[in-house]
Amino acid sequence: MKKGYFGQYGGRFVPETLMPALIELEEAYSRYRKDKDFQKELADLQKTYIGRPTALYLAKRFTEHLGGAKIYLKREDLAHTGAHKINNALGQALLAKRIGKKRVIAETGAGQHGVATATGAALIGLECDVYMGTQDMKRQALNVFRMRLLGARVIEVAIGSQTLKDAINESLRDWTTNVRTTHYILGTVFGPHPFPSMVRDFQSIIGKEAKRQILQAAGRLPDYLIACVGGGSNAMGLFHEFLGDDIKMIGVEAGGKGIDTGEHAARFAGGSVGVFQGCKTYLLQDDDGNVLGTHSVSAGLDYASIGPEHPYLRDNGRVQYTYATDDEALAAFELLSKKEGIIPALESAHALAEAVKLAPKLSKDKIIIINLSGRGDKDVQHVANIKGIEL
Amino acid sequence: MNRIEKLFKGLKARNKKAFIPYIMAGDPSLEKTKEIVLMFEECGADIVELGVPFTDPLADGPTIQRAAERALKNGVTLKKAIAFVKDLRQKTKIPLVLMTYYNPIFKYGEGRFLADAKDAGVDGVIIPDLPPDEAGEFTKLAKNTAMAAIFLLAPTSTADRIKKVAGASRGFIYYVSITGITGAQLLLDGSIETSINDIRRITDKPVAVGFGVSTPDEAKAVAGISDGVIIGSAIVKKAQEGLNGEFRNFLLKLREAIK
Secondary structure, rough: OOOOOEEEEEEOOHHHHHHHHHHHHHHHHHHHHOOOOHHHHHHHHHHHHOOOOOOOEEEHHHHHOOOOEEEEEEHHHHHHHEHHHHHHHHHHHHHHOOOOOEEEEEEEEHHHHHHHHHHHHHOOOOOOOOOEEHHHHOOOOHHHHHHHHHOOOOEEEOOOOOOHHHHHHHHHHHHHHOOOOOOOOEEEEEEEEOHHHHHHHHHHHHHHHHHHHHHHHHOOOEEEEEEOOOOOOOHHHHHHHOOOOEEEEEEEEEEEEHHHOOOEOOOHHHHHEEOOOOEEEEEEOOOOOOOOOOOOOOOOOEEEEEEEEHHHHHHOOOEEEEEEHHHHHHHHHEEEHHHHHHEEOHHHHHHHHHHHHHHHOOOOOEEEEEEEEEOOOOEEEEEEHHHHOOO | OOHHHHHHHHHOOOOOOOOEEEOEEEEEEEEHHHHHHHHHHOOOOEEEEOOOOOOOOOOOOOHHHHHHOOOOOOOOOHHEEEEHHHHOOOOOOOOOOEEHHHHHHHHOOOOHHHHHHHHHHHOOOEEOOOOOOHHHHHHHHHHHHOEEEEEEEEOOOOOHHHHHHHHHHOOOOOOOOOOOOOOOOOOOOHHHHHHHHHHHHHHHOOOEEEOOOOOHHHHHHHOOOEEEEEEEEEHHHHHHHOHHHHHHHHHHHHHHHHH
């Protein structure tokens, strides 16, 4: 396979100004991923700061309610800052310090990656600016305040669709301008090489733990893994360790108001191959190659493109992709809250919605692991608004 | 020889520098763009750089981002921009390069795009998010159609990068004068000259400088150390204020400064 590619997907489609920085980052990362001191520092912080390993929890009442396969939740919602995003943000912040950068920047949609980056920057002592679309700042006001509390500057992006994709454009523009002093902590398995594989590696601890934990809890591997897919980092993090095993994996995209309405973020159901923000992958675009607007009830899945390893895994049949609509995700959000006392992030609720459809069709001896990628506190206000409840 | 290569050869023989103004196709309308391109020619431009709008122009600053938004609102696409050039060719023979992002070309199909653009009378293509590392096929196809694939160098480029970009680039090399996006503040501190000298040690291809050149004084300084000057955001901004005598004067002053 060509370096930096997953089959025909991936690559490094960026302005020349960034090329030397990406080459430098690739070299630094391949050095530090084998560096004992770096790995030890990261492992210590994963344990003492993030709180890893996160639990693998058997959701008994949720399982009983659905009446089929046994459902385990990988509790990334219990990681420090409330989502899997910290696994990558902390890894990259440590790397940034090692390569001598004094400042980090990040894009954020739901605010989880922004909070995680602000947290990593505070811990390590780096200056931090986070780009966030105007629309998302409104939807996720709580996270905006959290980032500011953590000492980060949140920069509003008021151009284009004012969501995640525009925040990435602005981050890339900032990085192009300040590349000598700044590291860009990209939040998902997306963008130019080496980000897709580096972020996947930092997230792959999810699957490594889950494998060990399920072997201990059930004495065997699961039959299914389910994860939501925006950029796709929590899904890659869970799936990667299991790719060589004989189990089924399902990635769940945001079906928004339904594929027919055009208001969704289901890149496989409604998109085609394109080149966007640094890599070749699936993209929601029109016939002229312009990028389409997207919609999802969850800001973290509201994105026109998907990490390049996902279409590769889809093409070779290793992972199956489907979608859940806003309504299905909202129903699953409430169901898990009531049955298990766990309020999931709206993003993760898309994975739960798939389990709601799948589990009843499977026998009781089957096992599903769902990546509960984040907690839903950030979404409570938004869900109340949708239900017409004033808080 | 491509029309652009011929032009630079002629300029070199006369010890002159290229004036390369930029305008976004379809901002505010294709009719106006036609008027502007013809005005460029009248005012002595050597090459015209025609922007094609894209929804996510990540190498561009606010001025050109907004211009792209307006052009998209007017329904301008890569296909329409090519048809526009074909129409324009009945009026002018000035060398013309398209600047757009890679996805519209990828979606159009590299081969089909190059054939259609060549047929319409386009002489060169600048794609800021397509480094030569990812352009193997495109460079080959462009060579076959005698289209100048113009690649970019930046202040951060290493000697290895200069070799790679200079080797792939046809027509001229586009030197990005600032570490940043289009329309940002230019810093005339001698570093541009140092970088251009680094490039000259590796290649004898013409080097034109763009990004951040906004005044006749800056244009004059940059022309003194390069083979051509590209002016984008400043012209787009001025054009928005009206295609009047002042706009023409601005172009004439730039022309005069680039010698």
